[in-house]
Amino acid sequence: MRYSGFRVIKEALTGHEGWTPAWRDPEPKAQYDIVVIGGGGHGLATAHYLAKVYGQRKVAVIEKGWIGGGNVGRNTTIIRSNYLLDGNEPFYEFSLKLWEGLEQDVNYNAMVSQRGIINLIHSDAQRDAFTRRGNAMILNGADAELLDADQVRKEYPYLNFNDARFPIKGGLAQRRGGTVRHDAVAWGYARSADSHGVDIIQNCEVTGFRIENGKCLGVETSKGFIGAGKVGCAVAGNSGRVMGMAGMRLPIESHVLQAFVSEGLKPLLPGVITFGAGHFYVSQSDKGGLVFGGDLDGYNSYAQRGNLPVVEDVCEGGMALMPMIGRARLLRMWGGIMDMSMDGSPIIDRTPVEGLYFNGGWCYGGFKATPASGYCFAHLLARDEPHPTATAYRFDRFRTGRMIDEKGVGNQPNLH
Amino acid sequence: MSVHDLVAITALGGSEPCVETVGAVTCTEVPGVALASVAARLGQESKAAKALAKLIGSPAPGIGRTSGEALTAFWAGPEQWMVEAPFETHEEIADQATTAMGETASVTEQTDAWTRFDLSGDGIPAVLELLCQLDLRTLDEGSAARCSIHHVGCFVLCRTSRLFSLYGPRASVGTLHHAIITAMRSAL
Amino acid sequence: MTQTNRLSGGQIDRNTTLNFRFDNRSYTAHSGDTLASALLANGVRMIGRSFKYHRPRGVLTAGSEEPNGIVELRTGNRKEPNTRATTTEMFDGLEAQSQNRWPSLKYDALAVNDLFSNFLSAGFYYKTFMWPAAFWEKLYEPMIRRAAGLGSLSMEDDPDEYDKGFRHCDLLIIGSGPSGLMAALTAGRAGADVILADEDFALGGRLNSETFTLGDHSASDWAAQAVAELSALPNVRLMPRTTVIGAFDHGVYGAVERTGDHLPTLPAAKPRQILWRIYTKRALLCAGATERPIAFENNDRPGIMMAGALRSYANRFAVTASERVAIFTNNDDGHRTAADMHAKGVKIAAVVDVRDDAPTSHDYEVLRGAQVTDTKGRHGLTFVEVALADGTTRTLDCGALGVSGGWNPNVHLTCHQRGRPAWNEALAAFVPGPDLPVGLSVAGAANGVMSTHGALQSGAEEAAQLLELSGALPDLPKAEDAPVAQKPFWCVEGCKRAWLDQQNDVTVKDVKLSYQEGFRSVEHLKRYTTLGMATDQGKTSNMGGLAIMAEVAGKSIPETGTTIFRPPYTPVPIGTFAGRMRGQEFHPTRLTPSHYWAKERGAVFVEVGNWLRAQWFPLPGETHWRESVDREVRQTRASVGVCDCTTLGKIDVQGTDAAAFLNRIYANGFAKLAVGKTRYGLMLREDGIAMDDGTAGRLAEDHFVVTTTTANAANVYRHMEFVRQCLCPDMDVQLISTTEAWAQYAVAGPNARKLLQKIVDPEFDISNEGFPFMACGNITVCGGLRARLFRISFSGELAFEIAVPARYGDALMRRLMTEGEEFAVVPYGTEALGVMRIEKGHAAGNELNGTTTALNLGMGRMVSKKKDSIGSTLSEREALNEPDALRMVGIKPVDADHKITAGGHLMNTEGPVDAAHDQGYVTSAAYSPSLNSSIGLGFLKNGGNRLGEQMRLVSPVTDLTVEVEIVSAHFVDPEGERVRA
Amino acid sequence: MIINHPLLGPRDASEFAYLGDASLIDRPDWQAENAAEAFYEYAYLRDNPVGEHRELWFHEAGDRSWLVVTRNTMTHEISKVELARDVARARGRSK
Known part of the structure; x- marks a missing residue:
């Protein structure tokens, strides 16, 4: 079924009886060409591109719970491609371009909303670093704008320009950045993948890999063995747990990141703002809630919840930056499990096990990468070679010293 | 005693210590204190404790405790203490402690690394509960605890139930003082 | 206006009449009212509009579960959107406005949405607004966004203060209904430290709302007596107006006390609210139950409660x-x-x-x-x-x-650590599940014990059990003990526009459509329909939605799913979580010992981490910062300048293994450093990347003073403690920070020695022979003040760093200025410091950016291969040692009038300008008054072999392209003659 | 979270700085034949377990002790807290 305004009107007039399930609920087949583990944003996007771009016909996505129930359903919905390093910037720019055509591609309105993002600058050193980054973005074909304090003030007059401990000295803007309705990304990809024949199998937990003579033959699941020519793993915070079943230790730790939403408010914030002197970034959803977040809780965790110190830290940042939100109320907080890699950048690569592929280490930036991650993982699974924008995302970069460390904090995942 | 002609200022920048009273609690800046850290050398822990005891005329304080009278010491970390004494008579406390400790410990001058505020009067717990996480029920006379006050690392010493000393890093003293005074105004 | 709907009796104070305004009309109320009760008393039923269809909304409940009766409270910069009228304690002069309506509550333009509700079904927006693509941001989304939200912020800074505090107790009791009060009596009488918190301003919970008796007393009288007894116990702390918002790990509870919300104006210096972190040994949840609605057609009109x-x-x-x-x-x-x-x-x-x-x-x-x-x-x-x-x-x-559709135990807090409630068939409701937060128990209606007697008994029993009290439980008053069985009845058959979530306008029809479209898990249902996403977190709506989903799926409710809740229990102002950490108090401010003096001199200050440092010292007549900075540089290089460098981290390292320890910490060797000497040291992270640099001076065989960069002081100290305690536990090393103990000033320039000789006591020889470059030692100044002297130079000039106890720092700076008058001494700030270090080619934070190696910094040979130091092994990885690895170089514009921009990228003169042809980047740039040219430092591929090469510096983000020449990073005195003079 | 410091008793986790897996104590021998590979694994590969995790915390706003905390990564329950120095010695580290 194709979604359109016309269809909505037609159904409204006929009692909404024509709407069919957005995706099927199939039983797993015995064998697929490609099985993708993980029905989150990345897994579903992978399936969509495998089917639609790479023409794969026998693909399954298996998900231990309900699709979209992981990080794609619990993040601050920001998209951007304001990266510095060569290993990253082309990839994220590719992702942003895919976002720009997403709705037409999947026939689902995910509300890709390019209202812009501004990273605020509070020191000369930060301006130097953001200048370098803005230049890297432009040299890679993305857009970037360096703003002075007056320009920021013009756009966001209610930021703290009067009494700031760390005055705002400017900002790096990416006008094409913005937000996307996160759940709709999972649903849109799922619906499209399903329409291209991908089996999306929910409530099917992987319990092991069947590996013989160094080759992966498929996965053992709570719904029995599912054979696969190739298996791709895209399970974010559960990467360590799942790849551990294949005997691998990863350059990844799982950490909890909290996010927050306020009560619904009349529009006040057009774009995304990140505070440069504290842990706080914020946007306002189309429903009116301020969606905001900050730093990791900072310790290894698989519990999807955090603790008060970080809640306070984030709100302190919020109040320091925009003291007009003091009387807005925080409505809900939740935690997601981040696959924090050792250099803060992801891995899309083969594994030592033939036929087993890995996609993970997204740290807390996985959402904006969703389309390109899916695209590049699909490329790797279909062609057995990395997509040109993802060649740096190799496992062996740590052994050889080719880290992609945007923040420059080294092998301590909770600092990325 | 040195005879130099440089005039000290207090951490808050005054020539006289700052004193402020809210309700029944008074907060006093106390610049007249000399401090040295004493850290036992590896394997010399018991000798160091003995030397320290001799210096302060009282057994070396245990974990989280203070002891001594004219010279006092409080526990600062594993095998590490701070020795406090009146500045007037002990400006060169580090030298004095070094002599007393001999080879048993490393001594480091800490006098101006820290600034002390004394809180005296009734209702101090109501102020402290707005400042630090310490379980005030467990702080009795002679307790010494390190904690964070408004993101500033501090020592809190309970002299008596009506007198507490707070040590904070000298450079952050404005922030600490502001925190104490606003908490006093809020709680009292 | 008279209070037409006022009845007799009640717990309001009729002697106190309070005036309030709602939507600009004046009304009266009494002390003890809430805004909701006062509006109802005045016959006001409609007080708001719903989110999507703008349907009229009145008060639904009498508590914090309220989804409908929400208003904008107060005015001006104290306006609070989305405030529940049901929990707003009445005060004199209260002002409130209805919200989500235009132009008025009664005549609301967007009420038209209700007529088109059939087109605005659940998730309709996912299916449309896609063509043409460009219309989304230009037309559709602005339209949607304009309609978004309920209340509005004032857009002005919140003028109120908030506090945060910590409390500790043996037992935290959450809720003061019959079970909470009885638990508090039991624990309090036994001498336990008890905190009893309740969100209401009147303790007693539902006892205040019932007419039955407890023993010989009315319910509210019994509650008042219990409260009186508890408040007399020194070990019990009563916290009314305090909402326990979350159960966090290890018995830590967050609680918000509304200390000022019931007051017309806040007393000076008093907080509006306090966030308490309550550390508990045990906690008892006595949160009662929430009544659940029944869905029927048009069940959302004002008056339906x-x-x-x-x-x-x-x-x-x-x-x-x-x-x-x-x-x-x-x-x-x-x-x-x-x-x-x-x-x-x-x-x-x-x-x-x-x-x-x-x-x-x-x-x-x-x-x-x-x-x-x-x-x-x-x-x-x-x-x-x-x-x-x-x-x-x-x-x-x-x-x-x-x-009344029955009552749901209020399990909210039991879910905060992701525990799932369990289905209780007899009550047809979820009760607390087995995975409670550790240390938490539940009593009374919150645990499914619905009678008053049962609540009293379970409160007493749970408290006794949690505290391991022996002996008999206190006598319980005789109270109603009716057996409770609830037969579920969720919705009237055939209803469609029957509201489940009244705030978000989610109806029975929406839930059915969600099922029809395959959104069948509870999580999908919530996200697709927005059920339970409103400001009440679905306290009254989630169960109904779940029940209807179960019905259409033909499954039982527990098979369909459970609803779990996340913190906070009720929404909390962001200001409350921030407390005092806003404005200037956001982070601690660290002042240097010369701060007050510098302020007198009119210095301009800059934030450097938490420090405030003098950036430059303008003189009268100087209109541009460059004038001041250029002067400070020129004068320092010509004669002498003084700079406060106290902010550099200083770590005292002592012990018989101190030298061996530094050998481990630093990439270069320290074992053979002579006493009285200082050495530059480069610290690597274990991954081989440069971590920090600084100097270490050896004051004695077993005593070093290590300096770190200002930014990394805390990290380096932590790292050194890690190495000491975790890697080398048997080294005899003692560490302590002395950063703030010493006021340390750089005295730099050809006349530095002459100036210092005027203050250093004569017995100390600081001549070039007596105190050569890189010497260090203890000295005295000004007639006996203990001091430390280091002959080190960041500026490239003959320079010393002199340190005195911090309390004398102010006086020393003043003395240096007066004694230096004959040399026309200048104080210089961080800008001049930065200019001079760039001129000298010293790497600083911009170069030590966490991705550069010793090799990149031109210090590859410093990494000793003969010893075990942190980072040396991994620094040998192939990619870090490629022939075209980045090297630090100097950069000069070919035309001296052009400006070097930090952050610019280096490109070959010929060829495309894009990322693929990037050759390197500029890290630091400054105008050099010594060279009369803009200069920069940067990293260039194979830079060591490209000196003299011309390149293009491109900075498209600042719209700049400059022809530059690659030169040595040492612009000034490359041979280092001045520092040794 | 609350960490029951072996010397100081219960202290709020916010007073501590977290480093990571306690295996960071087991720094390889720099002169070993396979030192490059051993350091790579030491610095970069992690068990990242669901369940019991031994990890390093630094009592930054306290007594400056490094602690080895045994904590469940799913429930956050802490079952053991030791001074890292004692652990390091027990694991054979010396100078």
Whole structure:
């Protein structure tokens, strides 16, 4: 079924009886060409591109719970491609371009909303670093704008320009950045993948890999063995747990990141703002809630919840930056499990096990990468070679010293 | 005693210590204190404790405790203490402690690394509960605890139930003082 | 206006009349009212509009679960959007506005949405607004966004203060109803440290809303007595107006005390709210239960309320929503409301009970086996339609309808650590599950114990058990002990536009459509329909949605899923979580010892981490910062300058293994450093990347003073403790930070020695022979003040760093200035410092950016291969040692009038300008008054072999391209003659 | 979270700085034949377990002790807290 305004009107007039399930609920087949583990944003996007771009016909996505129930359903919905390093910037720019055509591609309105993002600058050193980054973005074909304090003030007059401990000295803007309705990304990809024949199998937990003579033959699941020519793993915070079943230790730790939403408010914030002197970034959803977040809780965790110190830290940042939100109320907080890699950048690569592929280490930036991650993982699974924008995302970069460390904090995942 | 002609200022920048009273609690800046850290050398822990005891005329304080009278010491970390004494008579406390400790410990001058505020009067717990996480029920006379006050690392010493000393890093003293005074105004 | 709906009795103070305004009309109320009770007393039923369809909304409940009765409270910069009228304590002069309506509450333009509701079904926006693509941001989204949200912020800074604090207790009791009070009495009498917190301003919970007795007392009198006893116990702390918002790890609870919200104005210096972090040994949840609605057609009109809420308003607040009230119930509790209101003189239109065997009454009509099928009343209920048991229909005139679908235990906090509630068939409700937060127990209605006697008993028992009390439990007052069984009745058959989530406008129809489209898990249902996403977190709506999903799926409710809740229990102002850490107090401010002096001199300050440092010292007549900075540089290089460098981290390293320890910490060797000497040291992270640099001076065989960069002081100290305690536990090393103990000043320039000789006591020889470059030692100054002297130079000039105890720093700076007058000494700030270090080619934070190696920094040879130092092994990895690895170079514009930009990228003169052809980047740039040219430092591929090469510096983001020449990074005195002079 | 410091008793986790897996104590021998590979694994590969995790915390706003905390990564329950120095010695580290 194709979604359109016309269809909505037609159904409204006929009692909404024509709407069919957005995706099927199939039983797993015995064998697929490609099985993708993980029905989150990345897994579903992978399936969509495998089917639609790479023409794969026998693909399954298996998900231990309900699709979209992981990080794609619990993040601050920001998209951007304001990266510095060569290993990253082309990839994220590719992702942003895919976002720009997403709705037409999947026939689902995910509300890709390019209202812009501004990273605020509070020191000369930060301006130097953001200048370098803005230049890297432009040299890679993305857009970037360096703003002075007056320009920021013009756009966001209610930021703290009067009494700031760390005055705002400017900002790096990416006008094409913005937000996307996160759940709709999972649903849109799922619906499209399903329409291209991908089996999306929910409530099917992987319990092991069947590996013989160094080759992966498929996965053992709570719904029995599912054979696969190739298996791709895209399970974010559960990467360590799942790849551990294949005997691998990863350059990844799982950490909890909290996010927050306020009560619904009349529009006040057009774009995304990140505070440069504290842990706080914020946007306002189309429903009116301020969606905001900050730093990791900072310790290894698989519990999807955090603790008060970080809640306070984030709100302190919020109040320091925009003291007009003091009387807005925080409505809900939740935690997601981040696959924090050792250099803060992801891995899309083969594994030592033939036929087993890995996609993970997204740290807390996985959402904006969703389309390109899916695209590049699909490329790797279909062609057995990395997509040109993802060649740096190799496992062996740590052994050889080719880290992609945007923040420059080294092998301590909770600092990325 | 040195005879130099440089005039000290207090951490808050005054020539006289700052004193402020809210309700029944008074907060006093106390610049007249000399401090040295004493850290036992590896394997010399018991000798160091003995030397320290001799210096302060009282057994070396245990974990989280203070002891001594004219010279006092409080526990600062594993095998590490701070020795406090009146500045007037002990400006060169580090030298004095070094002599007393001999080879048993490393001594480091800490006098101006820290600034002390004394809180005296009734209702101090109501102020402290707005400042630090310490379980005030467990702080009795002679307790010494390190904690964070408004993101500033501090020592809190309970002299008596009506007198507490707070040590904070000298450079952050404005922030600490502001925190104490606003908490006093809020709680009292 | 008179309070037309005011009844007799109640717990309000009729002697105190308070004035308040709602939507610019004046009303009166009494002390003890909430805004909701006061509005109802004044006959105001409609107080807001719903989110999507802009349907009229009135008060639904009498508590914090309220989804409908939300207003903008107060005015100006104290405006609080989305404030629940049901929990807003009345004060004199209160002002409130309805919200989500335009131009007025009564005539709201977007009420038209209700007419088009069929087109605005659940998730309709996912299916449309896609063509043409460009229209989304230009047309569709702005339209949607304009309609978004409920209340509005003032857009002005919040003027109030908030505090944060910490409390500790043996037992935290959450909720002060019968179970909470009885638990507190039990624990308090036994001497335990108890905190009893309740979100209400009156302790007692539902006891304040009921007419039954406890022993010989009315329920509210018993509660008042218990509270009086508890408040006399020194070990019990009562915290009314305090909402426990979350259960966090290891018995830490967050609680928000509203210390000022009930006051017309805050007393000076007092906080509006306090966030308490309560550290508990044990906690007992006595949060009671939440009444659940029944879904029926048009069940959302103002006047349709929860039956228990109607009862609260009548009994506690002496208010009825209407003079004529009907009840719709599936359980006995609904009848209690009818009886109580009847006793207060309210006309009961009828009690509609879905049960055929419902109890009857002599006082009013009970319609057994009947159901409410529809309602009427545009801005408030006027009548309800009832389908009777015999199949006929009847109309009941009434201005209020009390609905009771039974009660749900309030399990909110039991879910905060992701514990799932368990289904209780007898109650047809979720009760706390097995995975409670550690240390938490649940008593009373929150645990499914619905009778008052049961609540009292379980409160006492749980408290005794948690505290391991021995001996008999306290005597319990005699209280009602009616058995409670709830037969579920979720919705009237065939209803469609029957509201589940009244704030977000989610109806039974939406849930069914969600199922039809495959959104069948509870999580999908919530996200697709927005059920339970409103400001009440679905306290009254989630269960109904789940039940309907279960029904259409043909599954049981527990098979369909559970609803879990996340913190906070009720929404919390962001300001409360921030406390005092805002504005200038956001982070601690660290001042240097010369700060007050510098301020007197008119210095301009800059934030460097938490430090404030003098950036430059403008003189009268200097209009541009460059004038000041250039002067400071020139004068320092020409004569002498002084700079406060106290902010550099200083770590005292002592012990017999101190040298061996530094050998491990630094990439270069320290074992052989002579006493009285200082050495530059480069610290690597274990991954081989440069971490920090600084100097270490050896004051004695077993005593070093290490300096770190300002930014990394804390990291380096932590790292050194890691190495000491975790990697080398048997090294005899002691560490302590002395950063703030010493005021340390750089005295730099050709006249530096001459200046210092005027203050250093004569017995110390600081001549070039007596105190050569890189010497260090203890000295005295000004007639005996202990001091330390280091002959090190960041500026490239003959320079010393002199340190005195911090309290004398101010005096020393003043002395240096007066003694230096004959040399025209200048103080210089961080800008001049930065210019001089760039001129000298010293790497700093911009170069030590966490991705550069010793090799990149031109210090590859410093990494000793002969010893075990942190980072040396991994620094040898292939990619870090490629021939075209980045090298630090100097950069100069070919045309001296052009400007070097930090952050610019280096490109070959010929060829494309893009990322693929990037050759490197500029890290630092400054105008050099010494060279009369802009200069920079940067990293260039194979830079060591490219000196003299011309390149393009491109910075598209600042719209700049400059022809530059690659030169040595040492612009000034490359041979280092000056530092040794 | 609350960490029951072996010397100081219960202290709020916010006073501590977190480093990571306690295996960071087991720094390889720099002169070993396979030192490059051993350091790579030491610095970069992690067990990242669901369940019991031994990890390093630094009492930054306290007594400056490094602690080895045994904590469940799913429930956050802490079952053991030791001074890292004692652990390091027990694991054979010396100078």
